Amino acid sequence: MLIAEIREAVINGQAKVVATKVEQALNEGVPADRILHDALIDGMREVGELFEQGEFFVPEMLIAARAMKGALEILKPRLVAQGVEPLGRVAIGTVKGDLHDIGKSLVAMMLEGAGFEVMDLGVDVAPEKFVEALQNGAQIVAMSALLTTTMSNMKATIDAIAAAGLRDKALVMVGGAPVTQAYADQVGADGYAPDASAAVRKARELIAS
Template identity: 50%
Template sequence: MSVLEDIKNSIITYKPAKTKEFCQQALDEGIDPQVILSEGLIAGMAVIGEKFKLNKIYVPEVLISARCTHAGLDILKPILAAAKAVPLGKIVLGTVKDDLHDIGKNLVAMMFEGAGFEVINLGVNVDPEKFVEAIKEYQPNIIAMSSLITSTLPSVETTIKAIIDAGLRDQVKIMVGGAPVTEEWVLQIGGDGFGKDATAAVDAAKKLIGVA
Protein backbone atom coordinates (compact mmCIF):
# COMPACT_ATOMS: atom_id res chain seq x y z
CA MET A 1 0.00 0.00 0.00
CA SER A 2 1.35 3.44 -0.94
CA VAL A 3 1.72 6.20 1.62
CA LEU A 4 -1.01 8.15 -0.21
CA GLU A 5 -3.38 5.24 0.42
CA ASP A 6 -2.21 5.23 4.04
CA ILE A 7 -3.16 8.92 4.33
CA LYS A 8 -6.57 8.29 2.77
CA ASN A 9 -7.23 5.29 5.01
CA SER A 10 -6.16 7.15 8.15
CA ILE A 11 -8.90 9.68 7.42
CA ILE A 12 -11.63 7.14 6.79
CA THR A 13 -10.60 5.24 9.94
CA TYR A 14 -10.45 8.45 12.04
CA LYS A 15 -6.77 8.49 13.09
CA PRO A 16 -5.46 12.10 13.09
CA ALA A 17 -2.02 11.21 14.48
CA LYS A 18 -1.53 8.69 11.68
CA THR A 19 -2.65 11.23 9.06
CA LYS A 20 0.00 13.65 10.29
CA GLU A 21 2.64 10.91 10.42
CA PHE A 22 1.88 9.66 6.90
CA CYS A 23 1.84 13.19 5.45
CA GLN A 24 5.32 13.77 6.86
CA GLN A 25 6.42 10.39 5.49
CA ALA A 26 5.08 11.32 2.05
CA LEU A 27 7.05 14.56 2.11
CA ASP A 28 10.17 12.68 3.22
CA GLU A 29 9.69 10.36 0.24
CA GLY A 30 9.72 13.38 -2.06
CA ILE A 31 6.06 13.31 -3.06
CA ASP A 32 4.75 16.67 -4.28
CA PRO A 33 2.65 18.30 -1.52
CA GLN A 34 -0.11 19.11 -4.02
CA VAL A 35 -0.31 15.38 -4.83
CA ILE A 36 -0.42 14.56 -1.12
CA LEU A 37 -3.28 17.03 -0.75
CA SER A 38 -5.31 15.83 -3.71
CA GLU A 39 -4.63 12.07 -3.69
CA GLY A 40 -4.34 11.68 0.08
CA LEU A 41 -6.30 14.23 2.10
CA ILE A 42 -8.95 15.27 -0.42
CA ALA A 43 -9.42 11.68 -1.59
CA GLY A 44 -10.03 10.61 2.01
CA MET A 45 -12.54 13.38 2.65
CA ALA A 46 -14.30 12.51 -0.61
CA VAL A 47 -14.97 9.02 0.77
CA ILE A 48 -16.20 10.54 4.05
CA GLY A 49 -18.45 12.93 2.15
CA GLU A 50 -19.99 10.10 0.15
CA LYS A 51 -20.61 8.03 3.29
CA PHE A 52 -22.21 11.04 4.98
CA LYS A 53 -24.43 11.66 1.96
CA LEU A 54 -25.63 8.03 2.13
CA ASN A 55 -26.24 8.26 5.92
CA LYS A 56 -23.60 5.58 6.56
CA ILE A 57 -21.84 7.93 8.99
CA TYR A 58 -23.00 10.99 10.92
CA VAL A 59 -21.73 14.39 12.09
CA PRO A 60 -19.45 13.10 14.91
CA GLU A 61 -17.54 10.87 12.47
CA VAL A 62 -17.28 13.68 9.93
CA LEU A 63 -15.86 16.00 12.58
CA ILE A 64 -13.21 13.44 13.56
CA SER A 65 -12.24 12.83 9.94
CA ALA A 66 -12.03 16.59 9.42
CA ARG A 67 -9.59 16.74 12.34
CA CYS A 68 -7.49 14.18 10.46
CA THR A 69 -7.49 16.44 7.41
CA HIS A 70 -6.45 19.42 9.52
CA ALA A 71 -3.64 17.39 11.08
CA GLY A 72 -2.33 16.70 7.59
CA LEU A 73 -2.85 20.28 6.45
CA ASP A 74 -0.76 21.49 9.39
CA ILE A 75 2.17 19.64 7.80
CA LEU A 76 1.44 20.68 4.22
CA LYS A 77 0.28 24.30 4.53
CA PRO A 78 3.71 25.93 5.03
CA ILE A 79 5.11 24.07 2.02
CA LEU A 80 2.06 24.72 -0.15
CA ALA A 81 2.19 28.41 0.78
CA ALA A 82 5.89 28.61 -0.07
CA ALA A 83 5.18 26.94 -3.41
CA LYS A 84 2.21 29.27 -3.96
CA ALA A 85 -0.11 26.33 -4.55
CA VAL A 86 -3.36 27.50 -6.11
CA PRO A 87 -6.53 26.52 -4.19
CA LEU A 88 -9.75 25.61 -6.00
CA GLY A 89 -11.17 28.93 -4.92
CA LYS A 90 -11.58 31.23 -1.94
CA ILE A 91 -14.63 31.18 0.35
CA VAL A 92 -15.58 33.65 3.08
CA LEU A 93 -17.81 31.87 5.56
CA GLY A 94 -19.80 33.02 8.58
CA THR A 95 -22.95 32.58 10.64
CA VAL A 96 -25.24 35.57 10.15
CA LYS A 97 -26.02 38.33 12.66
CA ASP A 98 -27.81 37.22 15.86
CA ASP A 99 -27.06 33.54 15.21
CA LEU A 100 -24.49 32.01 17.58
CA HIS A 101 -24.48 28.46 16.19
CA ASP A 102 -20.96 27.32 15.36
CA ILE A 103 -20.66 23.55 14.93
CA GLY A 104 -22.45 23.17 11.59
CA LYS A 105 -20.65 26.14 10.10
CA ASN A 106 -17.27 24.84 11.25
CA LEU A 107 -18.05 21.41 9.81
CA VAL A 108 -18.77 23.01 6.44
CA ALA A 109 -15.53 25.02 6.71
CA MET A 110 -13.55 21.83 7.33
CA MET A 111 -15.20 20.12 4.36
CA PHE A 112 -14.44 23.12 2.12
CA GLU A 113 -10.78 23.02 3.18
CA GLY A 114 -10.64 19.27 2.73
CA ALA A 115 -11.92 19.73 -0.82
CA GLY A 116 -9.13 22.18 -1.62
CA PHE A 117 -10.72 25.59 -1.02
CA GLU A 118 -9.08 28.40 0.92
CA VAL A 119 -11.51 29.36 3.70
CA ILE A 120 -11.75 32.60 5.67
CA ASN A 121 -13.97 31.82 8.66
CA LEU A 122 -15.54 35.00 10.09
CA GLY A 123 -17.14 33.18 13.03
CA VAL A 124 -20.65 33.67 14.40
CA ASN A 125 -23.02 36.64 14.75
CA VAL A 126 -21.42 38.31 11.73
CA ASP A 127 -22.75 41.76 10.81
CA PRO A 128 -23.64 42.38 7.15
CA GLU A 129 -20.96 45.08 7.07
CA LYS A 130 -18.33 42.54 8.11
CA PHE A 131 -19.24 40.33 5.14
CA VAL A 132 -18.95 43.39 2.89
CA GLU A 133 -15.53 44.29 4.31
CA ALA A 134 -14.38 40.68 3.88
CA ILE A 135 -15.28 40.78 0.18
CA LYS A 136 -13.19 43.93 -0.22
CA GLU A 137 -10.27 42.54 1.77
CA TYR A 138 -10.10 38.92 0.61
CA GLN A 139 -11.76 39.07 -2.84
CA PRO A 140 -13.37 35.62 -2.48
CA ASN A 141 -15.14 33.64 -5.17
CA ILE A 142 -17.95 32.76 -2.77
CA ILE A 143 -19.66 34.19 0.31
CA ALA A 144 -21.19 31.35 2.35
CA MET A 145 -23.70 32.24 5.06
CA SER A 146 -25.11 29.95 7.73
CA SER A 147 -28.49 30.54 9.41
CA LEU A 148 -29.54 27.83 11.84
CA ILE A 149 -32.72 29.35 13.24
CA THR A 150 -35.76 30.84 11.52
CA SER A 151 -35.51 34.13 13.41
CA THR A 152 -32.15 34.91 11.78
CA LEU A 153 -33.27 34.35 8.18
CA PRO A 154 -33.91 38.10 7.76
CA SER A 155 -30.20 38.64 8.52
CA VAL A 156 -29.38 36.67 5.37
CA GLU A 157 -31.54 38.99 3.29
CA THR A 158 -30.03 42.05 4.99
CA THR A 159 -26.53 40.79 4.22
CA ILE A 160 -27.32 40.19 0.55
CA LYS A 161 -28.81 43.70 0.35
CA ALA A 162 -25.66 45.15 1.96
CA ILE A 163 -23.50 43.38 -0.63
CA ILE A 164 -25.69 44.75 -3.43
CA ASP A 165 -25.68 48.27 -1.97
CA ALA A 166 -21.88 48.16 -1.75
CA GLY A 167 -21.73 47.41 -5.49
CA LEU A 168 -20.07 44.04 -4.88
CA ARG A 169 -22.79 41.60 -5.89
CA ASP A 170 -21.26 40.84 -9.30
CA GLN A 171 -17.91 39.98 -7.70
CA VAL A 172 -19.09 36.98 -5.66
CA LYS A 173 -21.38 33.99 -5.67
CA ILE A 174 -23.59 33.74 -2.58
CA MET A 175 -24.36 30.45 -0.83
CA VAL A 176 -26.65 29.93 2.15
CA GLY A 177 -27.18 26.88 4.35
CA GLY A 178 -28.83 25.90 7.61
CA ALA A 179 -31.77 23.98 9.02
CA PRO A 180 -34.58 26.40 8.02
CA VAL A 181 -33.07 27.24 4.61
CA THR A 182 -34.37 25.90 1.30
CA GLU A 183 -32.94 26.24 -2.19
CA GLU A 184 -36.11 27.94 -3.43
CA TRP A 185 -35.85 30.59 -0.71
CA VAL A 186 -32.15 31.23 -1.40
CA LEU A 187 -32.82 31.84 -5.08
CA GLN A 188 -35.87 33.97 -4.25
CA ILE A 189 -33.84 36.37 -2.07
CA GLY A 190 -31.06 36.72 -4.63
CA GLY A 191 -28.59 34.00 -3.66
CA ASP A 192 -26.86 31.59 -6.01
CA GLY A 193 -26.45 28.28 -4.19
CA PHE A 194 -27.61 26.08 -1.34
CA GLY A 195 -26.27 23.04 0.46
CA LYS A 196 -28.54 20.96 2.68
CA ASP A 197 -25.48 19.51 4.40
CA ALA A 198 -21.69 19.87 4.38
CA THR A 199 -21.14 17.49 1.47
CA ALA A 200 -23.83 19.14 -0.64
CA ALA A 201 -22.29 22.54 0.17
CA VAL A 202 -18.95 21.42 -1.27
CA ASP A 203 -20.64 20.12 -4.43
CA ALA A 204 -22.60 23.37 -4.80
CA ALA A 205 -19.50 25.51 -4.31
CA LYS A 206 -17.62 23.60 -7.00
CA LYS A 207 -20.51 24.04 -9.43
CA LEU A 208 -20.75 27.77 -8.70
CA ILE A 209 -17.14 28.36 -9.72
CA GLY A 210 -17.14 25.81 -12.53
CA VAL A 211 -14.85 23.12 -11.11
CA ALA A 212 -17.44 20.39 -10.46
Template identity: 65%
Template sequence: MSDLLNEIKEAIIDGSAKIVSEKVTAALEEGFDPEQILNDAMIAGMAEVGQLFEDGEYFVPEMLVAARAMTTGMQILKPRLVQADVKAAGKVAIGTVQGDLHDIGKNLVGMMLEGASFEIIDLGADVPPEKFVEAVQKDHVQIVAMSALLTTTMPSMKTTIEALEAAGVRDQVKVMVGGAPLSDQYAREIHADGYAPDANKAVALAKSLVS
Protein backbone atom coordinates in the same frame (compact mmCIF):
# COMPACT_ATOMS: atom_id res chain seq x y z
CA MET B 1 -25.27 0.39 13.86
CA SER B 2 -22.02 -0.88 15.37
CA ASP B 3 -21.49 -0.67 19.14
CA LEU B 4 -18.65 1.79 18.70
CA LEU B 5 -20.66 4.23 16.57
CA ASN B 6 -23.51 3.94 19.02
CA GLU B 7 -21.17 4.74 21.91
CA ILE B 8 -19.94 7.86 20.08
CA LYS B 9 -23.53 8.95 19.49
CA GLU B 10 -24.40 8.42 23.18
CA ALA B 11 -21.27 10.30 24.27
CA ILE B 12 -22.30 13.29 22.12
CA ILE B 13 -25.77 13.19 23.68
CA ASP B 14 -24.21 12.97 27.18
CA GLY B 15 -21.78 15.76 26.31
CA SER B 16 -18.73 13.71 27.23
CA ALA B 17 -15.85 15.13 25.23
CA LYS B 18 -13.42 12.65 26.81
CA ILE B 19 -15.39 9.59 25.71
CA VAL B 20 -16.01 11.10 22.26
CA SER B 21 -12.28 11.64 21.91
CA GLU B 22 -11.42 8.06 22.96
CA LYS B 23 -14.12 6.40 20.88
CA VAL B 24 -13.56 8.43 17.71
CA THR B 25 -9.86 7.61 17.91
CA ALA B 26 -10.71 3.94 18.41
CA ALA B 27 -13.16 3.96 15.49
CA LEU B 28 -10.54 5.44 13.17
CA GLU B 29 -8.03 2.82 14.31
CA GLU B 30 -10.58 0.11 13.58
CA GLY B 31 -10.88 1.43 10.05
CA PHE B 32 -14.28 3.16 10.16
CA ASP B 33 -14.83 5.70 7.40
CA PRO B 34 -14.48 9.23 8.90
CA GLU B 35 -17.64 10.35 7.09
CA GLN B 36 -19.57 7.46 8.59
CA ILE B 37 -18.36 8.40 12.08
CA LEU B 38 -19.37 11.99 11.42
CA ASN B 39 -22.79 11.36 9.90
CA ASP B 40 -24.05 8.18 11.57
CA ALA B 41 -22.69 8.82 15.06
CA MET B 42 -21.87 12.49 15.67
CA ILE B 43 -24.45 14.38 13.59
CA ALA B 44 -27.06 11.79 14.56
CA GLY B 45 -26.21 12.49 18.21
CA MET B 46 -26.59 16.24 17.75
CA ALA B 47 -29.98 15.71 16.07
CA GLU B 48 -31.09 13.83 19.16
CA VAL B 49 -29.80 16.62 21.42
CA GLY B 50 -31.99 19.03 19.41
CA GLN B 51 -34.97 16.74 19.93
CA LEU B 52 -34.35 16.51 23.68
CA PHE B 53 -34.19 20.34 23.80
CA GLU B 54 -37.44 20.59 21.88
CA ASP B 55 -39.05 18.08 24.26
CA GLY B 56 -38.01 20.18 27.25
CA GLU B 57 -35.66 17.50 28.60
CA TYR B 58 -32.46 19.36 27.72
CA PHE B 59 -31.67 23.03 28.26
CA VAL B 60 -28.98 25.36 26.90
CA PRO B 61 -26.19 24.04 29.19
CA GLU B 62 -26.74 20.48 27.95
CA MET B 63 -26.69 21.68 24.33
CA LEU B 64 -23.49 23.52 25.06
CA VAL B 65 -21.62 20.51 26.47
CA ALA B 66 -22.88 18.38 23.59
CA ALA B 67 -21.54 21.03 21.19
CA ARG B 68 -18.15 20.93 22.93
CA ALA B 69 -18.05 17.15 22.66
CA MET B 70 -18.98 17.45 18.96
CA THR B 71 -16.18 19.96 18.36
CA THR B 72 -13.68 17.66 20.09
CA GLY B 73 -14.67 14.82 17.77
CA MET B 74 -14.52 17.07 14.69
CA GLN B 75 -10.96 18.11 15.54
CA ILE B 76 -9.90 14.46 15.62
CA LEU B 77 -11.62 13.75 12.31
CA LYS B 78 -10.37 16.92 10.62
CA PRO B 79 -7.01 15.61 9.33
CA ARG B 80 -8.83 12.65 7.81
CA LEU B 81 -11.55 14.75 6.20
CA VAL B 82 -9.26 17.51 5.00
CA GLN B 83 -6.55 16.54 2.61
CA ALA B 84 -5.93 19.92 1.13
CA ASP B 85 -4.59 20.14 -2.37
CA VAL B 86 -1.89 22.62 -3.30
CA LYS B 87 -3.88 24.57 -5.81
CA ALA B 88 -6.84 26.49 -4.36
CA ALA B 89 -10.15 25.80 -6.08
CA GLY B 90 -11.35 29.25 -5.04
CA LYS B 91 -11.60 31.52 -2.03
CA VAL B 92 -14.59 31.33 0.30
CA ALA B 93 -15.54 33.66 3.16
CA ILE B 94 -17.75 31.69 5.52
CA GLY B 95 -19.61 32.81 8.62
CA THR B 96 -22.68 32.35 10.76
CA VAL B 97 -24.90 35.38 10.39
CA GLN B 98 -25.46 38.17 12.88
CA GLY B 99 -27.19 37.19 16.11
CA ASP B 100 -26.50 33.49 15.63
CA LEU B 101 -23.89 31.62 17.67
CA HIS B 102 -24.31 28.15 16.11
CA ASP B 103 -21.01 27.39 14.45
CA ILE B 104 -20.72 23.60 14.25
CA GLY B 105 -22.40 23.25 10.86
CA LYS B 106 -20.50 26.27 9.54
CA ASN B 107 -17.21 24.76 10.76
CA LEU B 108 -18.04 21.45 9.15
CA VAL B 109 -18.85 23.06 5.81
CA GLY B 110 -15.61 25.07 6.04
CA MET B 111 -13.67 21.91 6.80
CA MET B 112 -15.14 19.99 3.88
CA LEU B 113 -14.55 22.90 1.51
CA GLU B 114 -10.96 23.05 2.70
CA GLY B 115 -10.71 19.35 1.95
CA ALA B 116 -11.91 20.11 -1.57
CA SER B 117 -9.03 22.64 -1.98
CA PHE B 118 -10.93 25.83 -1.34
CA GLU B 119 -9.13 28.55 0.58
CA ILE B 120 -11.26 29.40 3.60
CA ILE B 121 -11.60 32.72 5.34
CA ASP B 122 -13.52 31.93 8.50
CA LEU B 123 -15.34 35.00 9.76
CA GLY B 124 -16.68 33.13 12.79
CA ALA B 125 -20.16 33.37 14.25
CA ASP B 126 -22.46 36.37 14.84
CA VAL B 127 -21.04 38.03 11.73
CA PRO B 128 -22.57 41.42 10.80
CA PRO B 129 -23.29 42.13 7.10
CA GLU B 130 -20.42 44.62 6.83
CA LYS B 131 -17.87 41.92 7.71
CA PHE B 132 -19.04 39.84 4.74
CA VAL B 133 -18.83 42.93 2.53
CA GLU B 134 -15.31 43.62 3.79
CA ALA B 135 -14.22 40.06 2.95
CA VAL B 136 -15.34 40.59 -0.64
CA GLN B 137 -13.69 44.00 -0.92
CA LYS B 138 -10.41 43.20 0.81
CA ASP B 139 -9.88 39.46 0.39
CA HIS B 140 -11.42 39.18 -3.08
CA VAL B 141 -13.30 35.99 -2.29
CA GLN B 142 -15.27 34.24 -5.02
CA ILE B 143 -17.92 32.87 -2.67
CA VAL B 144 -19.67 34.20 0.41
CA ALA B 145 -21.09 31.30 2.43
CA MET B 146 -23.60 32.05 5.18
CA SER B 147 -24.97 29.77 7.85
CA ALA B 148 -28.04 30.29 10.06
CA LEU B 149 -29.59 27.88 12.56
CA LEU B 150 -32.32 30.10 13.95
CA THR B 151 -35.48 31.17 12.16
CA THR B 152 -34.96 34.56 13.80
CA THR B 153 -31.50 35.04 12.22
CA MET B 154 -32.34 33.85 8.70
CA PRO B 155 -33.37 37.40 7.66
CA SER B 156 -29.79 38.52 8.30
CA MET B 157 -28.85 36.59 5.15
CA LYS B 158 -31.13 38.83 3.14
CA THR B 159 -29.73 41.91 4.88
CA THR B 160 -26.21 40.76 4.02
CA ILE B 161 -27.08 40.24 0.36
CA GLU B 162 -28.60 43.72 0.33
CA ALA B 163 -25.41 45.09 1.92
CA LEU B 164 -23.35 43.44 -0.84
CA GLU B 165 -25.63 45.11 -3.39
CA ALA B 166 -25.39 48.49 -1.67
CA ALA B 167 -21.59 48.24 -1.65
CA GLY B 168 -21.64 47.50 -5.38
CA VAL B 169 -19.93 44.10 -5.03
CA ARG B 170 -22.85 41.69 -5.40
CA ASP B 171 -21.84 40.90 -9.00
CA GLN B 172 -18.32 39.97 -7.95
CA VAL B 173 -19.33 37.02 -5.74
CA LYS B 174 -21.55 34.00 -5.56
CA VAL B 175 -23.59 33.67 -2.39
CA MET B 176 -24.38 30.27 -0.94
CA VAL B 177 -26.51 29.67 2.13
CA GLY B 178 -27.29 26.79 4.47
CA GLY B 179 -28.37 25.74 7.94
CA ALA B 180 -31.13 23.56 9.33
CA PRO B 181 -34.09 25.97 8.96
CA LEU B 182 -33.21 26.99 5.38
CA SER B 183 -34.61 25.73 2.12
CA ASP B 184 -33.99 26.03 -1.56
CA GLN B 185 -37.08 28.20 -1.79
CA TYR B 186 -35.85 30.62 0.87
CA ALA B 187 -32.49 30.86 -0.88
CA ARG B 188 -34.27 31.84 -4.09
CA GLU B 189 -36.47 34.35 -2.28
CA ILE B 190 -33.46 36.23 -0.92
CA HIS B 191 -31.62 36.00 -4.28
CA ALA B 192 -28.80 33.77 -3.06
CA ASP B 193 -27.00 31.81 -5.80
CA GLY B 194 -27.42 28.46 -4.10
CA TYR B 195 -28.46 26.42 -1.08
CA ALA B 196 -27.14 23.09 0.15
CA PRO B 197 -28.60 20.95 2.94
CA ASP B 198 -25.32 19.41 4.13
CA ALA B 199 -21.56 19.73 3.96
CA ASN B 200 -21.02 17.28 1.10
CA LYS B 201 -23.62 18.98 -1.07
CA ALA B 202 -22.09 22.33 -0.07
CA VAL B 203 -18.83 21.22 -1.69
CA ALA B 204 -20.60 20.20 -4.90
CA LEU B 205 -22.45 23.52 -4.91
CA ALA B 206 -19.28 25.57 -4.34
CA LYS B 207 -17.55 23.76 -7.19
CA SER B 208 -20.46 24.45 -9.53
CA LEU B 209 -20.57 28.11 -8.47
CA VAL B 210 -16.93 28.75 -9.35
CA SER B 211 -16.84 26.65 -12.51
Protein backbone atom coordinates in the same frame (compact mmCIF):
# COMPACT_ATOMS: atom_id res chain seq x y z
CA MET C 1 1.82 3.01 -0.28
CA LEU C 2 1.95 6.05 2.00
CA ILE C 3 -0.57 8.17 0.06
CA ALA C 4 -3.17 5.42 0.21
CA GLU C 5 -2.51 4.95 3.92
CA ILE C 6 -2.99 8.67 4.61
CA ARG C 7 -6.17 8.67 2.55
CA GLU C 8 -7.49 5.69 4.50
CA ALA C 9 -6.55 7.30 7.85
CA VAL C 10 -8.37 10.52 6.82
CA ILE C 11 -11.51 8.54 6.02
CA ASN C 12 -11.25 6.75 9.37
CA GLY C 13 -10.59 10.05 11.15
CA GLN C 14 -7.29 9.00 12.74
CA ALA C 15 -5.84 12.48 13.29
CA LYS C 16 -2.57 11.37 14.88
CA VAL C 17 -1.91 8.68 12.28
CA VAL C 18 -2.62 11.16 9.48
CA ALA C 19 -0.25 13.77 10.95
CA THR C 20 2.56 11.25 11.48
CA LYS C 21 2.24 9.80 7.99
CA VAL C 22 2.05 13.22 6.34
CA GLU C 23 5.31 14.21 8.06
CA GLN C 24 6.80 10.90 6.95
CA ALA C 25 5.65 11.42 3.37
CA LEU C 26 7.13 14.93 3.27
CA ASN C 27 10.42 13.59 4.66
CA GLU C 28 10.44 10.94 1.93
CA GLY C 29 10.11 13.72 -0.63
CA VAL C 30 6.44 13.30 -1.63
CA PRO C 31 5.32 16.72 -2.96
CA ALA C 32 2.86 18.57 -0.70
CA ASP C 33 0.33 19.13 -3.50
CA ARG C 34 0.27 15.39 -4.21
CA ILE C 35 -0.50 14.61 -0.56
CA LEU C 36 -3.17 17.32 -0.67
CA HIS C 37 -4.90 16.05 -3.78
CA ASP C 38 -4.46 12.31 -3.67
CA ALA C 39 -4.72 11.75 0.07
CA LEU C 40 -6.62 14.60 1.71
CA ILE C 41 -8.98 15.89 -0.98
CA ASP C 42 -9.64 12.44 -2.40
CA GLY C 43 -10.16 11.02 1.07
CA MET C 44 -12.61 13.78 1.96
CA ARG C 45 -14.39 13.27 -1.37
CA GLU C 46 -15.01 9.69 -0.33
CA VAL C 47 -16.14 10.85 3.14
CA GLY C 48 -18.69 13.10 1.41
CA GLU C 49 -19.86 10.21 -0.76
CA LEU C 50 -20.18 7.88 2.22
CA PHE C 51 -22.24 10.57 3.97
CA GLU C 52 -24.53 10.94 0.99
CA GLN C 53 -24.94 7.17 0.75
CA GLY C 54 -25.96 7.12 4.41
CA GLU C 55 -22.91 5.09 5.44
CA PHE C 56 -21.46 8.03 7.36
CA PHE C 57 -23.24 10.32 9.76
CA VAL C 58 -22.18 13.73 11.03
CA PRO C 59 -19.80 12.35 13.73
CA GLU C 60 -17.72 10.39 11.19
CA MET C 61 -17.62 13.46 8.96
CA LEU C 62 -16.52 15.69 11.87
CA ILE C 63 -13.83 13.23 12.93
CA ALA C 64 -12.50 12.83 9.37
CA ALA C 65 -12.59 16.58 8.73
CA ARG C 66 -10.61 17.21 11.89
CA ALA C 67 -7.95 14.69 10.84
CA MET C 68 -7.79 16.33 7.40
CA LYS C 69 -7.49 19.79 8.93
CA GLY C 70 -4.55 18.72 11.11
CA ALA C 71 -2.74 17.49 8.00
CA LEU C 72 -3.58 20.64 6.09
CA GLU C 73 -1.91 22.76 8.79
CA ILE C 74 1.29 20.78 8.23
CA LEU C 75 1.07 21.11 4.44
CA LYS C 76 0.08 24.78 4.26
CA PRO C 77 3.56 26.40 4.36
CA ARG C 78 4.78 23.98 1.67
CA LEU C 79 1.75 24.57 -0.52
CA VAL C 80 2.26 28.32 -0.27
CA ALA C 81 5.95 27.86 -1.12
CA GLN C 82 5.01 25.62 -4.05
CA GLY C 83 2.56 28.26 -5.24
CA VAL C 84 -0.36 25.81 -5.27
CA GLU C 85 -3.58 27.65 -6.12
CA PRO C 86 -6.74 26.82 -4.20
CA LEU C 87 -9.89 25.70 -6.02
CA GLY C 88 -11.46 28.97 -4.92
CA ARG C 89 -11.71 31.33 -1.97
CA VAL C 90 -14.68 31.10 0.38
CA ALA C 91 -15.64 33.43 3.21
CA ILE C 92 -17.91 31.55 5.62
CA GLY C 93 -19.74 32.58 8.76
CA THR C 94 -22.91 32.31 10.82
CA VAL C 95 -25.05 35.40 10.31
CA LYS C 96 -25.42 38.28 12.73
CA GLY C 97 -27.34 37.45 15.88
CA ASP C 98 -26.63 33.73 15.57
CA LEU C 99 -23.94 31.97 17.60
CA HIS C 100 -24.28 28.44 16.18
CA ASP C 101 -20.88 27.14 15.34
CA ILE C 102 -20.72 23.40 14.71
CA GLY C 103 -22.60 23.15 11.38
CA LYS C 104 -20.80 26.13 9.91
CA SER C 105 -17.40 24.81 11.05
CA LEU C 106 -18.12 21.41 9.53
CA VAL C 107 -18.96 23.03 6.18
CA ALA C 108 -15.77 25.12 6.45
CA MET C 109 -13.69 22.00 7.05
CA MET C 110 -15.36 20.07 4.23
CA LEU C 111 -14.68 22.98 1.85
CA GLU C 112 -11.04 23.04 2.94
CA GLY C 113 -10.94 19.31 2.44
CA ALA C 114 -12.14 19.84 -1.12
CA GLY C 115 -9.28 22.22 -1.89
CA PHE C 116 -10.91 25.59 -1.24
CA GLU C 117 -9.19 28.31 0.71
CA VAL C 118 -11.57 29.14 3.55
CA MET C 119 -11.75 32.34 5.57
CA ASP C 120 -13.80 31.39 8.61
CA LEU C 121 -15.33 34.63 9.86
CA GLY C 122 -16.82 32.83 12.86
CA VAL C 123 -20.28 33.35 14.35
CA ASP C 124 -22.46 36.45 14.77
CA VAL C 125 -20.91 37.90 11.59
CA ALA C 126 -22.16 41.35 10.58
CA PRO C 127 -22.98 41.98 6.88
CA GLU C 128 -20.07 44.41 6.53
CA LYS C 129 -17.63 41.65 7.57
CA PHE C 130 -18.79 39.52 4.64
CA VAL C 131 -18.42 42.54 2.34
CA GLU C 132 -14.91 43.12 3.67
CA ALA C 133 -14.01 39.49 2.95
CA LEU C 134 -15.17 39.90 -0.66
CA GLN C 135 -13.01 43.01 -0.96
CA ASN C 136 -10.10 40.90 0.33
CA GLY C 137 -10.42 38.35 -2.44
CA ALA C 138 -13.18 35.95 -1.43
CA GLN C 139 -15.19 34.67 -4.41
CA ILE C 140 -17.86 32.80 -2.50
CA VAL C 141 -19.78 34.01 0.55
CA ALA C 142 -21.27 31.11 2.53
CA MET C 143 -23.77 32.00 5.24
CA SER C 144 -25.29 29.80 7.92
CA ALA C 145 -28.29 30.47 10.14
CA LEU C 146 -29.77 28.04 12.64
CA LEU C 147 -32.56 30.25 13.93
CA THR C 148 -35.71 31.45 12.23
CA THR C 149 -35.12 34.68 14.14
CA THR C 150 -31.74 35.27 12.50
CA MET C 151 -32.15 33.92 8.96
CA SER C 152 -33.44 37.31 7.79
CA ASN C 153 -29.84 38.52 8.21
CA MET C 154 -28.98 36.51 5.09
CA LYS C 155 -31.06 38.96 3.10
CA ALA C 156 -29.47 41.89 4.97
CA THR C 157 -26.01 40.57 4.04
CA ILE C 158 -26.91 40.11 0.37
CA ASP C 159 -28.30 43.66 0.36
CA ALA C 160 -25.06 44.95 1.88
CA ILE C 161 -23.04 43.10 -0.79
CA ALA C 162 -25.21 44.71 -3.49
CA ALA C 163 -24.87 48.14 -1.86
CA ALA C 164 -21.08 47.75 -1.98
CA GLY C 165 -21.37 47.07 -5.73
CA LEU C 166 -20.05 43.50 -5.38
CA ARG C 167 -23.16 41.46 -6.10
CA ASP C 168 -22.16 40.59 -9.67
CA LYS C 169 -18.82 39.07 -8.78
CA ALA C 170 -19.85 37.47 -5.50
CA LEU C 171 -21.25 33.94 -5.35
CA VAL C 172 -23.60 33.59 -2.40
CA MET C 173 -24.42 30.27 -0.72
CA VAL C 174 -26.78 29.76 2.20
CA GLY C 175 -27.59 26.88 4.53
CA GLY C 176 -28.65 25.88 8.04
CA ALA C 177 -31.51 23.92 9.58
CA PRO C 178 -34.40 26.35 8.89
CA VAL C 179 -33.11 27.37 5.43
CA THR C 180 -34.67 25.86 2.30
CA GLN C 181 -34.12 26.17 -1.46
CA ALA C 182 -37.26 28.31 -1.58
CA TYR C 183 -35.88 30.63 1.07
CA ALA C 184 -32.55 30.82 -0.76
CA ASP C 185 -34.40 31.83 -3.94
CA GLN C 186 -36.45 34.35 -2.03
CA VAL C 187 -33.41 36.17 -0.60
CA GLY C 188 -31.62 35.98 -3.96
CA ALA C 189 -28.81 33.57 -3.06
CA ASP C 190 -26.95 31.76 -5.84
CA GLY C 191 -26.97 28.42 -4.11
CA TYR C 192 -28.36 26.40 -1.23
CA ALA C 193 -27.17 23.16 0.35
CA PRO C 194 -28.95 21.01 2.92
CA ASP C 195 -25.77 19.53 4.42
CA ALA C 196 -21.98 19.85 4.50
CA SER C 197 -21.37 17.37 1.72
CA ALA C 198 -23.89 19.01 -0.61
CA ALA C 199 -22.33 22.39 0.24
CA VAL C 200 -19.02 21.20 -1.22
CA ARG C 201 -20.74 20.08 -4.42
CA LYS C 202 -22.59 23.38 -4.65
CA ALA C 203 -19.40 25.41 -4.12
CA ARG C 204 -17.61 23.41 -6.85
CA GLU C 205 -20.56 23.98 -9.15
CA LEU C 206 -20.69 27.73 -8.46
CA ILE C 207 -16.95 28.26 -8.93
CA ALA C 208 -17.02 26.33 -12.23
CA SER C 209 -19.93 28.36 -13.60
